[in-house]
Amino acid sequence: MQWLEETFHVSKPIIAMCHLQALPGDPGYDAAGGMRKVIEMAFADLDHLQNGGVDAVMFSNEFSLPYLTKVRPETTVAMARVIGELMRFIKVPFGVNVLWDPIASIDLAAATGASFIREIMSGVYASDFGLWNTNVGETARHKARLAPKLRLLFNIVPEAAAYLGDRSIADIARSTAFNNRPDAICVSGLTAGAETDTHVLSTVKKAVPGTAVLCNTGCRLDNIERQLAVSDGAVVGSTFKVDGLFENPVDPTRVKAFMEKVKVIRSASRAVV
Incomplete structure (x- = not known):
């Protein structure tokens, strides 16, 4: 996919998650450590990810559990502060994800200059967060007003949720691509x-051959070759953490080992071509 290589400067990019700690207003916020602790932990993770060779980073409020589908202003503002303080250290393309709110994600992208967002932007779901509705028409128009060049990564299999309606994943992918022209699914x-x-990855890829398809969760050292054989790239979070656990900080050794394998996979792919 041409835009992927133009944005990330490689084929089959690895977009690493920089998970921000709980923020002001979140149930898990560390008031004693405050925003300074959030920024320090984000800086450490960003440093390890970039030194490990990832192709891009995506900042998300991953520890704002339980998530809102319409976030409060303090969350977006806090994320903007973190990214603003880290800006001079960011060396790779970056994106943002304000969970689970595409409008707030676009707001944050416009404020920080992010290249892309990932969100649930279309569909209606039964989820752990209640009935989860979207308004993709409003999202598309908000993006057109604030950040027309912003790339939209549509998550069509949201975590902890099921699509309301008896439709196959292939049909969902086709209609999402036709109606919304996503930059990636x-x-x-x-x-x-x-x-x-x-x-499921293969089914989606066959359904929308003209659209980039990214593996969004669960990529590991032992499966990344298989996943990249099907997908056009991957979003990677937990596998880069200490012991591969979501709650832990980034482990630089795991990042380097993973990205070295990805480089081997890319070299082999180029040799075949």
Whole structure:
């Protein structure tokens, strides 16, 4: 996919998650450590990810559990502060994800100059967060007003949720591509860190051959070759953490080992071509 290589400067890019700690207003916020602790932890993770060779980073409020589908202003503002303080250290293309609110994600992208967002932007779901509705027409118009060049990564298999309506994943992918012209479609497992079903990835890729398809969760050292054989790239979070656990900080050794394998996979792919 041409835009992927133009944005990330490689084929089959690895977009690493920089998970921000709980923010002001979140149930898990560390008031004693305050925003300074959030920024320090984000800086450490960003440093390890970039030194490990990832192709891009995506900042998300991953520890704002339980998530809102319409976030409060303090969350977006806090994320903008973190990214603003880290801006001079960011060396790779970056994106943002304000969970689970595409309008707020676009706001944050416009304020920080992010290249892309990932969100649930279309569909209606039964989820752990209640009935989850979207308004993709409003999202598209908001993007057109604030950030027309922003790339939209549509997650069509949201974590902890099921599509309301008896439609196959192939049909959902086709209609999403036709109606919304996404820059990429993301395919996920059940939760953060849960492996994405390769068969589902393949089904989506065949349904929308002209659209980039990204593996969105559960990529590991032992499955990344299989996942990249089908997908056009991957979003990677938990596998880069200490012991591969979502709750832990980034482990630089795991990042380097993973990205070295990705480089081997890319070299082999170029040799075949």
